Amino acid sequence: MAKLDTSRNLARPDDLYARLIQAHEGKTKAQSDALNARLILLLMNHIGDEAVIAEALRLAEGAG
Amino acid sequence: MSFADRYTLAYRAYPYEKSADQESAQPVRHRVVVVGGGPVGLALALDLGLKGVPVLVLDDHEGIGMGSRAICFAKRPLEILDRLGCGEPVVEKGVVWNLGKVFHRDGLVYEFNLLPEEGHKFPAFINLQQPYFEKFILDRIRELQPQGLPVEIRGKNRVDAVEQRGDHVALTVMTPDGPYALEADWLLACDGAASPLRTMLGLGFEGEVFKDSFLIADVRMKADFPTERWFWFDPPSGAGASQLLHKQPDDVWRIDFQIGWDVDRKEELKEENVRRRVRNMLGEEVEFDLVWSSIYTFQCRRMSKFWHDRVIFAGDAAHQVSPFGARGANSGLQDTDNLAWKLKLILDGKAPVDLLASYDWERIHGAKENILNSTRSTDFITPKSEISQIFRNAVLDLAAEHDFARPLVNSGRLSVPCTYDGSPLNSPDALPEGPARSRPGSPCADAPLGDGFLLARLGDVSDARFQILAIDAPVPDDSFSAHGIDCPVLKLSAEGNELLRERYLGGQPGAVYLLRPDQHVAGRWPNWQPEAVAAALARAIALEV
Numbered sequence: 001m002a003k004l005d006t007s008r009n010l011a012r013p014d015d016l017y018a019r020l021i022q023a024h025e026g027k028t029k030a031q032s033d034a035l036n037a038r039l040i041l042l043l044m045n046h047i048g049d050e051a052v053i054a055e056a057l058r059l060a061e062g063a064g
Numbered sequence: 065m066s067f068a069d070r071y072t073l074a075y076r077a078y079p080y081e082k083s084a085d086q087e088s089a090q091p092v093r094h095r096v097v098v099v100g101g102g103p104v105g106l107a108l109a110l111d112l113g114l115k116g117v118p119v120l121v122l123d124d125h126e127g128i129g130m131g132s133r134a135i136c137f138a139k140r141p142l143e144i145l146d147r148l149g150c151g152e153p154v155v156e157k158g159v160v161w162n163l164g165k166v167f168h169r170d171g172l173v174y175e176f177n178l179l180p181e182e183g184h185k186f187p188a189f190i191n192l193q194q195p196y197f198e199k200f201i202l203d204r205i206r207e208l209q210p211q212g213l214p215v216e217i218r219g220k221n222r223v224d225a226v227e228q229r230g231d232h233v234a235l236t237v238m239t240p241d242g243p244y245a246l247e248a249d250w251l252l253a254c255d256g257a258a259s260p261l262r263t264m265l266g267l268g269f270e271g272e273v274f275k276d277s278f279l280i281a282d283v284r285m286k287a288d289f290p291t292e293r294w295f296w297f298d299p300p301s302g303a304g305a306s307q308l309l310h311k312q313p314d315d316v317w318r319i320d321f322q323i324g325w326d327v328d329r330k331e332e333l334k335e336e337n338v339r340r341r342v343r344n345m346l347g348e349e350v351e352f353d354l355v356w357s358s359i360y361t362f363q364c365r366r367m368s369k370f371w372h373d374r375v376i377f378a379g380d381a382a383h384q385v386s387p388f389g390a391r392g393a394n395s396g397l398q399d400t401d402n403l404a405w406k407l408k409l410i411l412d413g414k415a416p417v418d419l420l421a422s423y424d425w426e427r428i429h430g431a432k433e434n435i436l437n438s439t440r441s442t443d444f445i446t447p448k449s450e451i452s453q454i455f456r457n458a459v460l461d462l463a464a465e466h467d468f469a470r471p472l473v474n475s476g477r478l479s480v481p482c483t484y485d486g487s488p489l490n491s492p493d494a495l496p497e498g499p500a501r502s503r504p505g506s507p508c509a510d511a512p513l514g515d516g517f518l519l520a521r522l523g524d525v526s527d528a529r530f531q532i533l534a535i536d537a538p539v540p541d542d543s544f545s546a547h548g549i550d551c552p553v554l555k556l557s558a559e560g561n562e563l564l565r566e567r568y569l570g571g572q573p574g575a576v577y578l579l580r581p582d583q584h585v586a587g588r589w590p591n592w593q594p595e596a597v598a599a600a601l602a603r604a605i606a607l608e609v
Binding site for chain 1: 451454455457458459461466468
């Protein structure tokens with residue numbers, strides 16, 4: 001079974017992070033929330049593996 | 065004393081008549097008393113009656129209640145009714161539909177086709193007003209009574225008290241002529257979601273009540289809306305948070321408006337207010353008659369056990385679900401199908417009373433599945449938190465463009481028959497590479513057979529009839545007996561019948577199935593193994609061997 005990859009996996013972390021923030025620029029809170037939700041659903045579908053997603057949820061919950 | 069109706073009748077079918085039991089000095093003892101003349105009570109009485117069990121049905125009304133209520137009937141309940149002799153009229157009268165459309169605000173999100181699988185006698189779903197459904201069952205009872213069907217129905221007979229007395233139940237029954245006492249070896253409680261019997265016995269009904277309500281309007285119109293299921297999230301009419309349009313027979317459309325929790329029911333139900341909502345949705349130019357309207361709230365809850373000594377609960381009395389997915393009446397019919405044969409074997413002394421523990425196991429399993437599905441649909445349709453609403457809308461936004469999001473849209477997961485995985489009545493699967501859909505615990509899938517269909521050949525309902533199905537597997541005799549149970553053997557070949565092969569053989573050249581009287585698989589093997597079949601039969605009737 002696949003495992004959630006928490007090692008460094010982004011070639012250009014600053015660029016991607018900036019794109020994430022940029023995507024939210026000029027948006028209201030409601031628009032941003034909607035964007036985040038759509039993004040999560042798209043990525044979740046791409047990953048597909050239930051165990052990986054469950055592990056990601058667990059880590060995300062713990063980090064709060 | 066007054067004996068007022070709680071609801072209006074669609075058909076006055078069994079007017080009160082004084083029974084000899086009311087004059088008896090001693091309470092008269094009946095074998096089986098069914099309380100409630102709804103679809104579940106009537107189907108159970110008919111099923112038991114066909115098996116030769118005398119049944120007395122007590123209903124506190126004199127016929128069938130008004131209102132379309134449960135309108136969506138699924139394949140398995142239609143198959144169950146077909147065995148009882150009233151499936152065909154239900155389908156003839158009903159509206160068959162396959163296409164559904166999902167809208168969000170003013171846009172179409174996507175459409176779906178139920179794509180019915182070929183080789184089944186019955187369609188995946190029909191829409192039919194509940195009073196018709198009940199009437200077809202009642203008509204069948206009326207048709208068979210002159211031929212000796214041992215079913216009696218007493219209208220305006222309301223159970224006011226019930227007491228468990230070890231090997232029977234004592235009842236006090238109120239009538240327009242006053243109360244009388246009755247006894248029953250077995251009392252079958254089919255008295256609906258508000259079950260007075262449950263309350264009288266002090267039994268719980270735990271679960272979730274959703275803080276929302278729906279206004280139903282049945283409207284008759286000569287409109288050319290197609291025969292499809294249309295579901296709106298946040299409809300542009302603003303008539304409610306969601307809206308459902310569904311076709312019924314007689315040019316009647318069912319519209320459900322989700323109108324919120326804090327509503328003035330009386331105000332909302334005023335004809336002019338209902339008409340205004342309908343006009344907002346259909347447009348000013350569409351003419352319609354208002355046939356019936358009602359407001360319902362919904363719950364997902366169940367009893368912790370359905371079997372209580374000599375009282376057995378079935379249908380909404382035992383479990384209640386929100387309407388999304390059509391899992392109410394449809395699961396009630398599966399309760400009756402599960403219970404009738406077990407009770408028959410117990411009454412005949414062929415199975416121990418403990419067989420009823422499997423009714424609890426299997427139908428609680430079914431109720432859990434239905435509650436899980438309908439709770440999830442409800443959470444999607446009426447999100448309970450801001451973030452839940454955000455994700456719900458995100459799914460709908462994505463679904464318009466991206467196929468992957470469509471399976472996440474949940475406007476009701478439509479009722480499918482329950483597979484009793486893990487049931488104590490199942491024997492281990494001994495057919496390697498057999499089709500998963502026919503594993504032990506599954507309901508048999510229909511398949512074409514010559515001019516007819518398979519299900520009609522599997523176990524007749526005039527008894528609690530187990531059946532052996534041998535497909536391309538030699539079995540020496542035409543019947544098999546063990547533990548006092550006779551099982552006819554149906555020998556078939558899948559040669560030239562690819563659907564039968566696909567549904568029952570998979571990669572195997574042949575197979576032998578032991579089927580329960582309710583057409584669920586008890587066990588299966590690659591060839592004839594009489595000792596294994598006898599052991600599986602014993603397990604399927606809860607015999608200690």
